[in-house]
Amino acid sequence: MKKDLIFEEIKKKRSFLCVGLDVDLKKIPNHLLNESDPIFSFCKSIIDYTAEFSIAFKINIAFFESHGSKGWKSLEKVINYISNEYPDIFTIADAKRGDIGNSSYQYAKGFFETLSFDSITVSPYMGEDSIEPFLNFKDKFAILLALTSNKGANDFQFFYSNQNPLFKEVIDISKKWKNSERLMYVVGATKTSFLKEIRKIIPDSFILIPGIGAQGGDLIEVSKNGLNNKCGIIVNSSRKIIYSDSGKKFAESARLEAKKIQIVMEKQLKIKGII
Amino acid sequence: MKKDLIFEEIKKKRSFLCVGLDVDLKKIPNHLLNESDPIFSFCKSIIDYTAEFSIAFKINIAFFESHGSKGWKSLEKVINYISNEYPDIFTIADAKRGDIGNSSYQYAKGFFETLSFDSITVSPYMGEDSIEPFLNFKDKFAILLALTSNKGANDFQFFYSNQNPLFKEVIDISKKWKNSERLMYVVGATKTSFLKEIRKIIPDSFILIPGIGAQGGDLIEVSKNGLNNKCGIIVNSSRKIIYSDSGKKFAESARLEAKKIQIVMEKQLKIKGII
Numbered sequence: 001m002k003k004d005l006i007f008e009e010i011k012k013k014r015s016f017l018c019v020g021l022d023v024d025l026k027k028i029p030n031h032l033l034n035e036s037d038p039i040f041s042f043c044k045s046i047i048d049y050t051a052e053f054s055i056a057f058k059i060n061i062a063f064f065e066s067h068g069s070k071g072w073k074s075l076e077k078v079i080n081y082i083s084n085e086y087p088d089i090f091t092i093a094d095a096k097r098g099d100i101g102n103s104s105y106q107y108a109k110g111f112f113e114t115l116s117f118d119s120i121t122v123s124p125y126m127g128e129d130s131i132e133p134f135l136n137f138k139d140k141f142a143i144l145l146a147l148t149s150n151k152g153a154n155d156f157q158f159f160y161s162n163q164n165p166l167f168k169e170v171i172d173i174s175k176k177w178k179n180s181e182r183l184m185y186v187v188g189a190t191k192t193s194f195l196k197e198i199r200k201i202i203p204d205s206f207i208l209i210p211g212i213g214a215q216g217g218d219l220i221e222v223s224k225n226g227l228n229n230k231c232g233i234i235v236n237s238s239r240k241i242i243y244s245d246s247g248k249k250f251a252e253s254a255r256l257e258a259k260k261i262q263i264v265m266e267k268q269l270k271i272k273g274i275i
Numbered sequence: 276m277k278k279d280l281i282f283e284e285i286k287k288k289r290s291f292l293c294v295g296l297d298v299d300l301k302k303i304p305n306h307l308l309n310e311s312d313p314i315f316s317f318c319k320s321i322i323d324y325t326a327e328f329s330i331a332f333k334i335n336i337a338f339f340e341s342h343g344s345k346g347w348k349s350l351e352k353v354i355n356y357i358s359n360e361y362p363d364i365f366t367i368a369d370a371k372r373g374d375i376g377n378s379s380y381q382y383a384k385g386f387f388e389t390l391s392f393d394s395i396t397v398s399p400y401m402g403e404d405s406i407e408p409f410l411n412f413k414d415k416f417a418i419l420l421a422l423t424s425n426k427g428a429n430d431f432q433f434f435y436s437n438q439n440p441l442f443k444e445v446i447d448i449s450k451k452w453k454n455s456e457r458l459m460y461v462v463g464a465t466k467t468s469f470l471k472e473i474r475k476i477i478p479d480s481f482i483l484i485p486g487i488g489a490q491g492g493d494l495i496e497v498s499k500n501g502l503n504n505k506c507g508i509i510v511n512s513s514r515k516i517i518y519s520d521s522g523k524k525f526a527e528s529a530r531l532e533a534k535k536i537q538i539v540m541e542k543q544l545k546i547k548g549i550i
Contacts, residue, residue: 022378062374062381068389069347076344094378098398099337099371100425103297106337114343123373123398125420127427145400150375152402159444161436169434 001118002139006090006206009055010231011275014266017258018056018092020210020238021046021078023063027243029250039064039074044081045251046242052255053262056090056234057082058210059117079115090234091118092208096145098123098130105133112140119143121186121208124170128177135179141206142183146171146198149188149211167194171201184208187226189217189235195225199232207233212261213240219261223268231274237261276393277414281365281481284330285506286550289541292533293331293367295485295513296321296353298338302518304525314339314349319356320526321517327530328537331365331509332357333485334392354390365509366393367483371420373398373405380408387415394418396461396483399445403452410454416481417458421446421473424463424486442469446476459483462501464492464510470500474507482508487536488515494536498543506549512536 010016021043025033028042035041047057059078064071082091097107097120104122111117112134119141122131134142147157147167157167164172174183185202187195189211198207207226211217212235219235226233241261245253269275285291296318300308303317310316322332334353339346357366372382372395379397386392387409394416397406409417422432422442432442439447449458460477462470464486473482482501486492487510494510501508516536520528544550 024377024381060374060378060381062372062378062385066381066385066389068385069344069351071385072344072347094374096374096398096401097337097371099335099369100423102299103335103337103369106299106335106341110337110341110343110346114341123371123400124431125398125400126371126423126425127430127432129425129427131427148375148401150401150404152404152406155402155448156399156441156445157402159434159436159441161434166431166434166441170431173430 001090003206005088006055007230009088009090013053013055013262014269014275015053015055015262016231016234016265017054017261018058018208018234018236019046019050019054019241019258020058020060020094020236021242022060022238027246029246029248031248037074037077039071040077043078046254047082047086049251049255050241050258051086051089053258054089056092058092058094058236058238060238061093061095076115079117083116092143093117093120096121096123098126100126101129101133104130108134108137112137119184121145124174131174132178135177135182140182143208144170144174144183144185146185147187147191147194149190149217153188153191168201171198175202186210189222192218192221192225195222199226199228203228205232208236209233210236213237219264220268223265227268227272227274229274231269235265276365278481280363281330282505284363284365288328288330288537289544289550290328290330290537291506291509291540292329292536293333293483293509293511294321294325294329294516294533295333295335295369295511296517297335297513302521304521304523306523312349312352314346315352318353321529322357322361324526324530325516325533326361326364328533329364331367333367333369333511333513335513336368336370351390354392358391367418368392368395371396371398373401375401376404376408379405383409383412387412394459396420399449406449407453410452410457415457418483419445419449419458419460421460422462422466422469424465424492428463428466443476446473450477461485464497467493467496467500470497474501474503478503480507483511484508485511488512494539495543498540502543502547502549504549506544510540
């Protein structure tokens with residue numbers, strides 16, 4: 001997908017919401033467990049009911065992979081469904097991959113070609129040659145972990161060298177990589193105080209912001225500190241939307257949660273003069 | 276698998292060789308492409324012919340995942356085959372996973388329960404709570420990336436704070452984590468000058484050392500700097516063994532390559548007085 005299309009979708013839907021599909025069989029409505037593929041059935045309903053307010057879907061690969069090849073079958077059905085039914089919605093494989101070059105190339109091929117994702121989250125630890133293979137695919141994006149929303153972010157991402165924490169070094173260095181225009185960044189919603197600084201280092205890049213809702217991040221703070229003049233942020237909510245109701249009307253309930261968030265986002269886009 | 280069993284296997288086979296299964300359809304012998312599952316057929320032959328000299332098999336998940344659910348089916352067959360036929364051989368899912376807690380738990384469940392691997396490689400970037408879920412499984416191991424063998428290792432792993440590079444910080448900090456006795460570490464064979472220092476910080480931990488052979492690491496140097504009194508190193512070779520011949524006798528050829536390495540290892544184990 002071309003980057004401009006993401007912005008078009010943001011303006012059209014007046015939203016920068018990404019719905020995260022973290023499908024835990026223990027949390028989905030009981031009645032779905034009788035279906036032949038409960039994971040796909042759940043995702044399909046959530047997708048259909050939230051697509052009106054979402055510009056991206058982030059699929060958490062861990063929750064599929066935990067079921068082995070069966071989970072991967074469901075994953076294929078989900079990504080194919082989105083690609084066919086909602087081709088203008090940006091798809092993110094939340095996979096946090098990263099390996100030596102020839103292995104990273106295999107991951108890139110898997111997620112971008114075999115599965116037709118638009119983007120994948122990647123971990124920076126192994127450096128440039130571990131990310132480069134992802135950046136060689138036209139109209140595909142690698143979303144690099146910079147500052148994550150979890151407690152463990154403090155362990156190494158704030159490892160300082162001359163007042164410069166590792167997460168800033170990751171952003172600074174990665175900007176110089178070949179095809180870096182295909183890089184986006186993960187910055188957790190729980191880290192708004194740093195988001196403003198990060199936005200200065202990468203004024204034009206898209207930033208994927210997980211952690212609003214269940215993880216405690218604040219959407220308005222995130223918007224104030226992260227929005228640029230082409231929006232530039234994609235804010236993810238998973239559990240708060242998809243598990244808002246555990247009964248037969250789970251999808252309608254998810255729709256309402258997504259709509260609530262979209263309304264706040266529309267206001268922020270207007271304040272910023274984007275729409 | 277209990278850690279002592281790995282050492283028993285090392286003494287029995289007089290080897291600390293791990294054969295890496297990086298199965299690229301473009302590189303396996305042509306005649307296998309007519310089989311119903313060429314990836315599994317190739318792995319099965321390599322496993323059968325090298326098991327005599329190997330104490331571990333490292334399965335590179337990227338090469339399976341690039342084929343989607345079909346690749347995952349082959350992966351399941353390969354890990355089941357090893358678990359059933361060679362239960363004393365240590366299995367490593369070379370997957371380099373790591374995510375927020377509930378996602379890492381799903382990965383752990385996938386690789387340790389659904390797929391019955393003994394261990395998985397993990398990336399430290401997201402810190403303790405991203406690794407902890409892997410360490411909660413009894414007799415399973417998380418193998419933490421410390422210093423990798425690729426060029427990009429220089430980008431962030433040598434990010435210094437007060438003369439302390441990030442890779443050492445990763446080792447130092449991770450030693451204090453709960454269940455850290457279930458941690459092993461990845462140190463590339465191309466980094467022998469640092470292996471000695473690392474061995475001092477973690478005298479008793481197993482270190483997985485990829486990068487001999489195709490990546491240029493030296494087995495004798497690695498042994499001199501890495502061996503402890505319970506061996507403590509697992510040295511991986513992938514391409515040099517599994518692609519040593521592309522004809523009908525590929526498995527016999529792989530066996531000879533594995534044997535060559537085992538002979539060198541046996542000598543090193545004797546010099547160190549381990550056998």
